[in-house]
Structures are given as C-alpha cells and as structure tokens.
Amino acid sequence: MVYLLVSVIALIAIIIIFLIVKFKLKQVKNLFLTGLLVLILVILFDSNWNEKQIAEGSESSIISQAEYALIKIKDQVKIDAPVIPQLPELPRGCEVTSLAMLLHSAGVEADKMELAEKVKKHPAKREIRDGKIYYGDPHNGFIGDMYSFETPGLGVYHAPIMELAEAYLPGQMVNLTGQTFEELKIPLSDGRPVWVIINTEYRKLEDSYFQTWHTESGEIQITRKEHSVLITGYDKDFVYFNDPLTGKKNKKASIKDFEKSWVQMGSQAITFSAKK
Structure with missing residues (x-):
C-alpha cells in the first residue's frame, strides 16, 4: 500500500x-x-x-508463517490420536473431552472430568423476556449445565478452552482461530491433531437451526447443534476426526461440508506447537 x-x-x-x-x-x-x-x-x-x-500479530499467525517454510503439507494424513468418549458423564462436555484428547496427543495425561471442573464457567442464567432469549456468551465461559440435559446449557467456545490448555502446556498452545482450513493442514501434516468447533451435522446449517441470544457481548447467533471434535487427518475427499459424542476414532465426513460447518461456527481451532 x-x-x-x-x-x-x-x-x-x-x-x-x-x-x-x-x-x-x-x-x-x-x-x-x-x-x-x-x-x-x-x-x-x-x-x-x-x-x-x-x-501485535497473533502468535498463531507468526507460527503458521514459520511452519509453512518448515512443514510440507501432505496430500493425506491420519493421526493415531487417543479417543475419549464424553458420555455418560458429560452430555454437554464435547469441548473439554476433545481438549483431553488433544492434550493426550501432546503427552499430557489430562482427565476430562478434571478439565470439566477447571474450565471457566459463565454465571448467566437463561431468561426469556418479551419473547427474547437472554443468556451468556460462550466465548466468555461455559454456558449452563455440562453434566445433564435436564437443565439449560450449551457449551463453550475456543477462548476459555485455549486458556485452560495453557495451564497444562504453558507457552505451547497455538490459536488457529480465524485462519483458513488449509492452514489447519500444517500441524496435521506434522502429526499434531487440531481441536475445533463445528456442528453435529458436519455441514453448513440452514438459518432455521440458529436462534438469537442477547448476551453481555450483544446479540449472537447460537445453534443447539454446536459440537467440538478433534481433527486427526484428511485426504482429498474426507476429513477424519475423533468424535467424543460417539466415541468413534477417525470418523470421517465430507471435507468440503466439514469446512463449511467449521467456518460457519467461527473458524475456531487450537493445537499445540511443534517440538523444538
């Protein structure tokens, strides 16, 4: 310019x-x-x-640029990462369970229940006023009840998960949020799985699946199908991931549909840095 x-x-x-x-x-x-x-x-x-x-560039951007020069993006990858089911203990605990899988992949034995206890919680209570939903912003902490569907709740987004992960791997976490899906292939090609937020359909959802919440951060769009998985690989047609909801290892979905789902949910992703 x-x-x-x-x-x-x-x-x-x-x-x-x-x-x-x-x-x-x-x-x-x-x-x-x-x-x-x-x-x-x-x-x-x-x-x-x-x-x-x-x-002031983000750590993730700097690291990605460096790794572009050091790591060759492979045509296909499938990582043998440990799979951990969230059920029956954590009906809404997909995010912390996927984090547990990520930390295990980095050599850290972190229990999902311990992570569930430690993740930042949002104090907001769900209210309906004049037909509008008033609740908390999942960017600021876990919303509602993680242990049961009997009371209101939703989940949590990447920022509190990143903060929690830093406590186990200080200075080693990489925030890939906001980058392209292609850039997620850099750590994957290096044998490092990637924690992401997507939805349970693994595709871009229609507007009817979303509702407006009025939060401390303003109006946000929320879907009850919000989900978190650990990406373990990809090839030309599919993306592979460990799904905490089904407990299935290297489950696959259309890579094009999965990418659209990920972007729709804010392109949220984290991983850990390469070993020096």
Missing part, C-alpha cells in the same frame, strides 16, 4: 511541477503543496499502522 502511494505521488508531483513551471500557476502551486502534505501524513499513518499490526 505504501509503495503504491509513493508511486502515485511521484507521478502527480511531476505533472503538477511541470504545470507550475510552464504556466506559473500560483493556485496550483498552493494546492499541490497542501495535497502533498496530506499524502505524506497518509503514508506515515499507513506505515505506522502496518508496523503496529506486525508487532
């Missing part, structure tokens, strides 16, 4: 200087000087902003 602006300024400056010299246009001269000052300020602002963005 900066280089483009410099080139444009140089071209405009040459043209205007020519007009000033040839026709001695005082007004053009004043306009030129004012415009040049504004453009210089724009360049300085843009340059500083870019430097700030680089300095």
Whole structure:
C-alpha cells in the first residue's frame, strides 16, 4: 500500500511541477503543496499502522508463517490420536473431552472430568423476556449445565478452552482461530491433531437451526447443534476426526461440508506447537 502511494505521488508531483513551471500557476502551486502534505501524513499513518499490526500479530499467525517454510503439507494424513468418549458423564462436555484428547496427543495425561471442573464457567442464567432469549456468551465461559440435559446449557467456545490448555502446556498452545482450513493442514501434516468447533451435522446449517441470544457481548447467533471434535487427518475427499459424542476414532465426513460447518461456527481451532 505504501509503495503504491509513493508511486502515485511521484507521478502527480511531476505533472503538477511541470504545470507550475510552464504556466506559473500560483493556485496550483498552493494546492499541490497542501495535497502533498496530506499524502505524506497518509503514508506515515499507513506505515505506522502496518508496523503496529506486525508487532501485535497473533502468535498463531507468526507460527503458521514459520511452519509453512518448515512443514510440507501432505496430500493425506491420519493421526493415531487417543479417543475419549464424553458420555455418560458429560452430555454437554464435547469441548473439554476433545481438549483431553488433544492434550493426550501432546503427552499430557489430562482427565476430562478434571478439565470439566477447571474450565471457566459463565454465571448467566437463561431468561426469556418479551419473547427474547437472554443468556451468556460462550466465548466468555461455559454456558449452563455440562453434566445433564435436564437443565439449560450449551457449551463453550475456543477462548476459555485455549486458556485452560495453557495451564497444562504453558507457552505451547497455538490459536488457529480465524485462519483458513488449509492452514489447519500444517500441524496435521506434522502429526499434531487440531481441536475445533463445528456442528453435529458436519455441514453448513440452514438459518432455521440458529436462534438469537442477547448476551453481555450483544446479540449472537447460537445453534443447539454446536459440537467440538478433534481433527486427526484428511485426504482429498474426507476429513477424519475423533468424535467424543460417539466415541468413534477417525470418523470421517465430507471435507468440503466439514469446512463449511467449521467456518460457519467461527473458524475456531487450537493445537499445540511443534517440538523444538
């Protein structure tokens, strides 16, 4: 962006200087000087902003760029990661159970029940007022009852899971949230499974599956089909994953549909860093 602006300024400056010299246009001269000052300020602002963005870049982005150069993305992968069922103890505990599988893959013996106890909980209670649902934001903690379907609840998103994982692998967790599905293949190609949020259909859901919640963060769209699994591999047609709900190892789904489901749920993913 900066280089483009410099080139444009140089071209405009040459043209205007020519007009000033040839026709001695005082007004053009004043306009030129004012415009040049504004453009210089724009360049300085843009340059500083870019430097700030680089300095404040997420750990996941930096790591991914480095790993692109070090890890060759394979055409197909299938990791032998341990599978842990969430049932019967944790009907809504797919997220912490998938985390348990991820930590086991990293060599950390973390019990799903211990993780269920330690994960940050959201204190909000479900209320219906004027036909609107008021509840908590799963980005800020686990919503509702994890141990039973008899009382209200939903689940939790990646931020509290990432925070909990850091307690077991300090400085080694990698937040892949917001990156492309293709970038998830980097750790997978290196033998590291990836924790994700998707839905139980493993496809992009219609709008009818979602409802609006009014939370402390504002309005958010929630689906009761929210789910978490541990991706263990992929090939040209399928993605493979350990499913805590069924207890099935290397379960498969259409990779195209799975990707759309993942993106619809906010492209949430975490893994652990490569061993040095």
